[in-house]
Amino acid sequence: MKKTALILFFLLSVASLSAGDFVTQFLEKCIEEKRPVNNINIGKSMLEKMALNTDDEDLKKTFRNLNSIRIITCDNIRDSRLYFKKANNLALEEFKDYQELVSLNEKNAKIHIYFKEESEKLQDLIFIGLDDEEKLSIITITGKIDFASISKLSDTLNKEMKTDKHEENYP
Numbered sequence: 001m002k003k004t005a006l007i008l009f010f011l012l013s014v015a016s017l018s019a020g021d022f023v024t025q026f027l028e029k030c031i032e033e034k035r036p037v038n039n040i041n042i043g044k045s046m047l048e049k050m051a052l053n054t055d056d057e058d059l060k061k062t063f064r065n066l067n068s069i070r071i072i073t074c075d076n077i078r079d080s081r082l083y084f085k086k087a088n089n090l091a092l093e094e095f096k097d098y099q100e101l102v103s104l105n106e107k108n109a110k111i112h113i114y115f116k117e118e119s120e121k122l123q124d125l126i127f128i129g130l131d132d133e134e135k136l137s138i139i140t141i142t143g144k145i146d147f148a149s150i151s152k153l154s155d156t157l158n159k160e161m162k163t164d165k166h167e168e169n170y171p
Contacts, residue, residue: 022126022140023070025094030086035079037136040071066143067122073137080136087128087138088112098126108132120144 023039031037042050044067051063074080091098091114098114114126127139 042069
């Protein structure tokens with residue numbers, strides 16, 4: 001009986017921790033059914049596989065140090081603006097223990113980056129942005145975060161996405 005209760009307690013603890021992350025709360029509290037978003041979750045096992053499939057040692061280390069990457073995107077300009085406001089309000093109201101690292105509000109881009117360090121090996125980063133085409137991107141990264149490596153990873157992903165779009169347009 002004690003063993004069953006302990007297992008149940010552990011499962012509920014894990015569930016409550018994962019339910020508290022930014023993306024989960026954003027999806028539950030902010031998303032309207034008639035205004036869907038794209039949602040991508042990359043877990044630890046996939047990050048390990050990504051580490052095995054790259055020759056870049058910095059990227060290997062980055063992938064191995066991360067626990068998850070979650071991405072929400074929206075291409076609809078009206079919805080993107082609405083969700084950008086909602087995401088920032090959620091961050092300010094529900095994630096008060098995060099510190100704002102960057103706030104950029106220019107004509108062509110709006111970015112907010114929030115950060116929380118639980119320990120040296122467990123950190124959370126929340127990126128909320130509207131790009132120059134007013135498309136929304138929300139990215140959360142959990143694990144041991146090395147900002148130089150994350151920047152390099154971001155550059156690599158952007159290049160791959162541009163290559164993929166180019167290939168889609170020209171068969």
